[in-house]
Amino acid sequence: MSLFEALGDRLNHIFSKLTKHGKLTELEIKQAMREVRIALLEADVNFLVAKDFINKVSEKAVGEAILNSLTPGQQVIKIVRDELVSLMGETNAKLEVSDAPPTVIMMCGLQGAGKTTMCGKLGFMLKKQGKKPMLVACDVYRPAAIGQLKIGAANAGVDFFEKGTGNPVKIAEAAIEQAKRMGNDTVIIDTAGRLQINDELMKELENIKKAVNPTEILLTIDAMTGQESVNVAKEFNDRLEISGVLVTKLDGDTRGGVALSVKAVTGKPIKFCGVGEKIGDIEPFHPDRMASRILGMGDVLTLIDKAQASVDEAEMKKVEENIRKNTFSFEDFLIQFEQISKMGNLADLISMIPGAGSKFKVGDVDETKLKKYKAIIQSMTKKERLNPDLIKAGNKKRIAQGSATTIQDVNSLIKQFEQTKQMMKGMNNGKLQKLLGRKFNF
Amino acid sequence: MGFFSRLVNGLKNTKKSFSEKIKYIFTGNEIDEDFFEELEYILISADIGAVTAEEILDELRDRIKAQKIKKTEDSKEILKDILKDILKETEVEEFSYPLAIMIVGVNGVGKTTTIGKIAQKFASMKKKVVIAGADTFRAAAGDQLKVWADRVKAKYVSGEQGADASAVVFDAISSAKAKDADVLLIDTAGRLHNKVNLMEELKKIGKVVSKEWPEAEYHKLIVIDGTTGQNSKEQVRLFDEAVGLTDLCVTKLDGTSKGGFVIELARTYDIAMRYIGVGETAEDLLDFDADEFVEAIFE
Structure with a gap:
């Protein structure tokens, strides 16, 4: 069931029943807020947090002239979204730096939240910023934790400190001494997490805190956590007075309502998000994007960011030029394919498009098809690429053989190309708006 | 504020x-x-x-x-x-042997630990167990599993990091047959570099099991973290689409989380509620009991 893609539709449906010039009643807002509430709860926003949020937004919505807007449904979403953004913090926070190096970052969180992985990612990120971080293994209970952190440090290319399975407080102290000697400006301490927030463990964390006086105490929390997230966050904050939050596993379809819940109970900023398995998969927290995610509206901004980071502008300008001149060819098509491949995994990209996440099944987004298409174009002669009309039955056979594909594949690519070309024409005619709603066709 | x-x-x-x-x-x-x-x-x-x-x-x-x-x-x-x-609504039937269970689930849910506990459960029933470490993707995933295998005297079959998972399963089945084993437990990767690849790999493993060991009763068990919220539904949907799930295990229910999402799962999928995990030790893997589960929601 895809509730979220439907949120906009549902709201529009509710408001479509209203007369165009009538006054928006509290009852109607109540109906709309019911949908918003379900959206929040299905995103795992805590029940009480959602309740308070809805009350607050309802008050606001009553005051606003929703009916004057052309699409009341969209306007309600905007109010909701803006409110989410402002509650989660307007801008993304940075890591504090200590006046007296090293800056000590202490990690905490439940088992399986992704603390150890996040240590490696933070180290990698700091190194890229020109720092010299050191990762410290203080999770002495979990069998593979020390090894995992060591691998993380190696992947990140940063220093690593371990001292077996001894007293974590002593290990932390020794690590900081070593950091001072070796000139590490940042120390990241990985700590143990357990399923239950047990007292013994909390005491140990308090002792580490006392001993090393961290600049940052970061709570790592799994984006997929359910209603319990508020209790977890509250407990850690009460005992350790955390300085910020890291939300992990925020990739794919994860909605991450936990971000709102955790911010609500701790009041502490969410600093970074873990967005994938690779060492570089760490991003600053963007409240606006998170708000869209929570409401199931996709993550278009991240998509745009990714596109900007990986697309070769000169190449794309050329394509754009050809589109404008209506001389779009297979050459341009190939460039586009390559740009898309560079942007990363296709399934991930598509999941960021609003509404697309639920419309596409995993199998629909076929990377091998993309590769196949590339091979076919590469098997065409330059002339054929520039003038697709030249490709007749005989040429198709040659192209298919050259790219180890079938004539059907070649035909399907040509069809795809023609469709795209049609679309491009539409774009030139200024029908861009319409096209945005169109299904991707790879 | x-x-x-x-x-x-x-x-x-x-x-x-x-x-x-x-x-x-x-x-x-x-x-x-x-x-x-x-x-x-x-x-x-x-x-x-x-x-x-x-x-x-x-x-x-x-x-x-x-x-x-x-x-x-x-x-x-x-x-x-x-x-x-x-x-x-969903019935849990007794296992019959020989038995192959492929264990799937996203990373961090306690999959490896659960496999260890299941292995111990079968070992205590005097069943001969083989464990296939087919999570060839994650760094050092096998170490933990090997420790469990040694503990319950199960044969452990694995491959190099990056090795073909279905080849590991093939070897494990040969070993299971040669040793006349009762149970084969297959650990799988929680995440590859994309979902398509992971699902394809799981399908391939499934094919190897049905082809190489057709006489075995074949189960596909998903492990879900009990602290997970509504994303659990998405996890089940994906894995079910790929391999057709038969069993479910919810872990980490010894905290304050209740794992209520299984209610909707039970309604939506034809999937046996097999186990729940309520602690660190092997004894803490319990057979799912609907009555107790519901009582716990109101505690």
Whole structure:
């Protein structure tokens, strides 16, 4: 069931029943807020947090002239979204730096939240910023934790400190001494997490805190956590007075309502998000994007960011030029394919498009098809690429053989190309708006 | 930030007030709208999900009306029955041997630990166990599994990091057949560089099992972290699409999480509620019991 893609539709449906010039009643807002509430709860926003949020937004919505807007449904979403953004913090926070190096970052969180992985990612990120971080293994209970952190440090290319399975407080102290000697400006301490927030463990964390006086105490929390997230966050904050939050596993379809819940109970900023398995998969927290995610509206901004980071502008300008001149060819098509491949995994990209996440099944987004298409174009002669009309039955056979594909594949690519070309024409005619709603066709 | 301070105060004694709430909600009052709202709070706090909670409460309203019930205390058992009925829709049948179980699930849910515990369960039943370490993707995933295998004297078959997972399974089946083993447990990767690849790999493993060991009863068990919220549904949907799930295990239910999402899963999928994990030791992997599970929601 895809509730979220439907949120906009549902709201529009509710408001479509209203007369165009009538006054928006509290009852109607109540109906709309019911949908918003379900959206929040299905995103795992805590029940009480959602309740308070809805009350607050309802008050606001009553005051606003929703009916004057052309699409009341969209306007309600905007109010909701803006409110989410402002509650989660307007801008993304940075890591504090200590006046007296090293800056000590202490990690905490439940088992399986992704603390150890996040240590490696933070180290990698700091190194890229020109720092010299050191990762410290203080999770002495979990069998593979020390090894995992060591691998993380190696992947990140940063220093690593371990001292077996001894007293974590002593290990932390020794690590900081070593950091001072070796000139590490940042120390990241990985700590143990357990399923239950047990007292013994909390005491140990308090002792580490006392001993090393961290600049940052970061709570790592799994984006997929359910209603319990508020209790977890509250407990850690009460005992350790955390300085910020890291939300992990925020990739794919994860909605991450936990971000709102955790911010609500701790009041502490969410600093970074873990967005994938690779060492570089760490991003600053963007409240606006998170708000869209929570409401199931996709993550278009991240998509745009990714596109900007990986697309070769000169190449794309050329394509754009050809589109404008209506001389779009297979050459341009190939460039586009390559740009898309560079942007990363296709399934991930598509999941960021609003509404697309639920419309596409995993199998629909076929990377091998993309590769196949590339091979076919590469098997065409330059002339054929520039003038697709030249490709007749005989040429198709040659192209298919050259790219180890079938004539059907070649035909399907040509069809795809023609469709795209049609679309491009539409774009030139200024029908861009319409096209945005169109299904991707790879 | 008025919103937050108000909320923090409201949540200050969430846990305490929550269990108190459950206690007093069913005592001696007339059934009214507030009562249903409180019930909704209880259900959603157990991660049952907003839509499912609503439907359950609609059903409760119907039954209360039909049975002419007026007092809240009389509705408690009815509500529990509704939940139990849903959970009992999917039957858990006894395993038969030889048995192959592929264990799937995303990373961090306690998959490896669960496999270790399942292995121990079978070992204590005097079954001969082979474990296939087919998570060839994650760095050092095998170490932990090897420790468990040694502990329960199970044969452990693995490959190099990056090796072909289905080749590992092929070897494990050969080994299981040669040793006349009763049970083969297959650990799988929680995440590859994309979902398509992971699902393809799981399908391939499935093919190897059905082809190489057709006489074995083949189960596909998903492990879900009990602290997960509504994303659990997405996890089950994906893995079910890929391999056709047969069994479910919910881990980490020894905290305060209730794992209420299984209610909707039981309603949506034909999947046996097999185990729940409630602690660190092997004895803490329990057979799923619908009655106890529902009782725990109201504790």
